[in-house]
Amino acid sequence: IEQNDGEAMAILVNDMPAPDFAEFVREQALDLSHKLLSFLAIEQRARVFGYFQPEDQKALAEQMPQATLAELLTHMNSDERADLFNQLADNLKAQVMRLLAHNEREDLRLLASYAEGTAGALMSSDYVAVPARSTVAQAFEIIRATAPSAETVYDIYCIDHMGRLVGTVSLRQLILARKEARLEKVMATEVVTATVDEAQETVANLIAHYDLLALPIIDLGGRLVGIVTYDDAMDVAEQEATEDIHRGASVQPLDRGLSTSSLFAVYKSRVVWLVLLVFGNIFSGAGIAHFEDTIAAQVALVFFLPLLIGSGGNAGSQAATLIVRGLATGEVRMRDWFRLFGREVLIAAALGLTMALAIAPIGAIRGGEIIAMTVGLTMVTVVIFGSLAGLSLPFLLRRIGWDPATASAPLVTTLIDACGVLIYFGIATALLNLPAAT
Amino acid sequence: IEQNDGEAMAILVNDMPAPDFAEFVREQALDLSHKLLSFLAIEQRARVFGYFQPEDQKALAEQMPQATLAELLTHMNSDERADLFNQLADNLKAQVMRLLAHNEREDLRLLASYAEGTAGALMSSDYVAVPARSTVAQAFEIIRATAPSAETVYDIYCIDHMGRLVGTVSLRQLILARKEARLEKVMATEVVTATVDEAQETVANLIAHYDLLALPIIDLGGRLVGIVTYDDAMDVAEQEATEDIHRGASVQPLDRGLSTSSLFAVYKSRVVWLVLLVFGNIFSGAGIAHFEDTIAAQVALVFFLPLLIGSGGNAGSQAATLIVRGLATGEVRMRDWFRLFGREVLIAAALGLTMALAIAPIGAIRGGEIIAMTVGLTMVTVVIFGSLAGLSLPFLLRRIGWDPATASAPLVTTLIDACGVLIYFGIATALLNLPAAT
The missing domain is CATH 3.10.580.10 (CBS-domain)
Incomplete structure (x- = not known):
């Protein structure tokens, strides 16, 4: 095939299923793609073309003679035809439009008129x-x-x-x-x-x-x-599942795949939330700064800081993710909030106790009984607080008309982190002052 | 209908599409469900039954006379029949099996023999x-x-x-x-x-x-x-998409939906990773404890701690999530690692610089020029490090034969947090000692 053997190529391309051929062509240079496509009958070529990535379609279409492009458009499914047509440059659109038969022209005009993301833009007019x-x-x-x-x-x-x-x-x-x-x-x-x-x-x-x-x-x-x-x-x-997964990590939806998106598009999809989260984290920092005296009095507390506030955030992002997905698939409905909140109190209490038991011995080793108690009590509190906040946030967002998926794991974590700092040092100040007072 | 009007019920249930009827029955008490189902012809009843949740199917099936259950099984699609049969108690299985015709019996035996999660367990034998x-x-x-x-x-x-x-x-x-x-x-x-x-x-x-x-x-x-x-x-x-989304928040797959899972099942799906992450966070704590002297010398540094290590973790979980999803949909392949790594260096550098510019002024206000420089330099470093680690981890996991989705956002965040502490205080020690040495 690399020896430019026309006959072998013709056999190869006609035997391959259309989706596989489309993937194969995607890896080739533009010139070779044109050549490979030319071995196909027009109907099959139109089918294969429908499986290409939008950007490849555009690149190939723009290099074709206009008559060939018009013929190809005529043989494509009406929905794929409209998608391709919408991508072309305006002057090319007008030129190709003139070369199409009346039926295809009207059909294309109709389908191209619907907004992206609606049933109209998705539909095909090739029905019986x-x-x-x-x-x-x-x-x-x-x-x-x-x-x-x-x-x-x-x-x-x-x-x-x-x-x-x-x-x-x-x-x-x-x-x-x-x-x-x-x-x-x-x-x-x-x-x-x-x-x-x-x-x-x-x-x-x-x-x-x-x-x-x-x-x-x-x-x-x-x-x-x-x-x-x-x-x-x-x-x-x-x-949609990809968009939800990306939102869960505070990445805004990409128009194209990760490999084919431009560097700037990936940068843009990630930067907004990252910068917002930086400012969210300032609250945690301010909380810590506020308790500088407590920290100075008991430096051993710092050892448990990332662990405790991290645990609240992790439990919260678990709860938020479960709810966001449940709302997306329709398995969870708005009116389930109260029932799920009740369940979450029990689940989070069990999770918090388990984690407190895991960490209390280390607290005892590093700082004695009081530190162990402080760390254990904080753990239970932050896990319950974090879980309930994580559970409720998606419901709240939907109530005010936002997409619940905005309650991405990093956002939930950041919000809960800041509260976790206050809970931790609040409990520590209370417990450590108590023996000091007696 | 609530007035127990048999005729109205009969009309209602026969007009409803099977999936809607199944959802409607799900909300009713078991007794009423039996009654509503009894208004349907056996073929339609078998169709509706196929749309029920597994636990509802089981509850209803166990209350039926065995002859009715056998008739129902006979009329169900072979794949749904096998799924229901697999759920029944062993003695009920044996009794029902005896009541089935030879063909259904053999078919059931064959389909029930395939392991959960394989094509065999998913397939139907009702083909032409x-x-x-x-x-x-x-x-x-x-x-x-x-x-x-x-x-x-x-x-x-x-x-x-x-x-x-x-x-x-x-x-x-x-x-x-x-x-x-x-x-x-x-x-x-x-x-x-x-x-x-x-x-x-x-x-x-x-x-x-x-x-x-x-x-x-x-x-x-x-x-x-x-x-x-x-x-x-x-x-x-x-x-599968739901499982991937849950794994992304370190929740292990649930067999059933969130609303219908037992409290213990939800607890179990969340506790393992939460406890593991607690121990992961101990490294961050140990890192902080190691730099107690640095912290004591410059308490202003603590203010920026959650923000800097959080940013590295957030950028890393973004990169990991993009790769995990790309690998799951087949859009990203193992051999793309090198190319994507190169792209990520540029993207992460741009992200890090943007975030450093956002935070440096606050560093200058709170601690002067040196702190601003320390914070800015750390930001660029942790974002680049975090992104590259988050990008590479899923590839590494797949290479050693694990599910890339194990690189959940909380895991990536925790790993990068620990390294972020070392990077931050490493840079701070170097920069703050430098003027002290002159």
């Missing part, structure tokens, strides 16, 4: 719609005619004369139905749908919840305008 | 298999006969006389094919498969990567034994 008054036999004719270009032929959408969605029927049901039956007798009329302006997470959740192959998307008048298929829903779910 | 030598017309007859019980009829599996999988054909292709064509001429022979002992994550990734409706599962002899459908893959992907 059949008038509800057709017979099963007529429906099969329409399916056969549209099968080559449709994204799925397994869910068939029944529409009325106004184009409004009135029911769905699966291909499985059609195969079992009598040929002369009318679709309106066979179809299910309770249809799960979403409107074009629905958020893409909601669309993905609906598809997962109802185990749908595809979710029909309607406009405000109830007319069917597109479908979102399960594979696009899986991609959205993965993207 | 057709001899590769059949004609398209014959295939349609087989599809019609199996359609009512098959999980999907949209991917048809072609087998030879030994039961080995030799190709697949989609129902879409069959509809477009000539009736008298033989399947072996129409089918695709390059089939993506997994073996029964493959990990469920791998199965879910294959389905997502190739946009499959269902992945055929073969035994070691290449015989087709089951399929995993895309909706089960979506469930696995969500479960």
